[in-house]
Amino acid sequence: MNDLMTVSGLSVNYGRVEAVREVSLDVRAGEIATVIGANGAGKTTLLASIMGLLPSRGTVTFEGRDLATVAAEDRVAMGISLVPEQRDLFGTMSVEENLELGAFRRGRNEIAERLEGVFTLFPRLKERRRQEAGTLSGGERQMLAMGRALMARPRLLMLDEPSLGLAPLIVRDILRTVADLRAGGVSILLVEQNARAALQIADRAYVMELGAITMQGPAAELAEDPRIAEIYLGIGRKPA
Template structure:
């Protein structure tokens, strides 16, 4: 299986404080990989650094290209996309206008095709396409944030806490959609505090504590680990 994202011995700091230390991971084509861990473990910091929001020391490549040479816009153009925890939507714009912002680098025909794919994936967004984004529910806003990221036809979608603050029935919808993304050829790197849901949908998993990976492997094996079950699954 071809490796899409490679992260090697990465260190990320805030001033003199090192928030991530010696992290190595990879994501393959058509694979869902999750990073689970407590709040403050360094998960969001790692995603932001891969996207280019934060500087890092170490090696990061995407589709064989060294990301150190690419600005954020170029990383998006290469097929890497991040849905941040805060979603960062434009509340005063309607749903469809927010979506079309995600296809700014595509031609009209390609943008229209992307829009139809997103509406197929998220029928509720099509129903709400003329509605102001600020009036959507939390679950609908999460769907919109994911849809906007998908408008650019990414090869890898990075999701930061997609279930945060959502009702269980909406969480189930979100994770079902994540599984559908893999089937459509989009790889996913998922940061999630809801370890049980994340491990059910993922192929492989990393457990992060205090800026370091303390366990990794197939998601089923990680879920069966006694320490993980006690600390993150409530068993």
């Protein structure tokens, strides 16, 4: 598979604190790549810098194009979408209005077509299309955030902690949808604290600790690694 996006030597500072240190990774066309790590490892900062929302050092290329001078909104137009950890929905606007914001540059006919595509993926959103986003459940808000990002028809979808705060059954449904998107041709960069769930659906994985990538490889192999199993999967620890 060809690399869709390549990140090389990416570093981000908050004042004197280096939150991301010389991170290099790639996402290939037609795959799910995941970055796992504990809270505070720098995963969210990494995604924000890739999206162009934070100043950084290093190089990000998408389909061979250097994104150094490309604004965040233009990265969306190129085919990169980010679903942030906090979902960032407009609570007093309806589900449909939130979705339409994801394709605001498009004409009405195209927006209507894309809405139907999202409603096919998330039938529950269609049932609640007139409902205010602020009244949705946690799982429904995550569906809406993903649906809004998909309205831009991304080739690369970046997901920041999509399972955060959700019940296990809802997490299963969300991650099944992620796998379906990959099958439909959308490449995924999945950032997760839930290492077990992420490694089950990903093709390749990166482990991030204290702002740096410390391990990488096929997701199935990392899931079997004793260190990953003990630290992130809770397997192999001796009773206290």
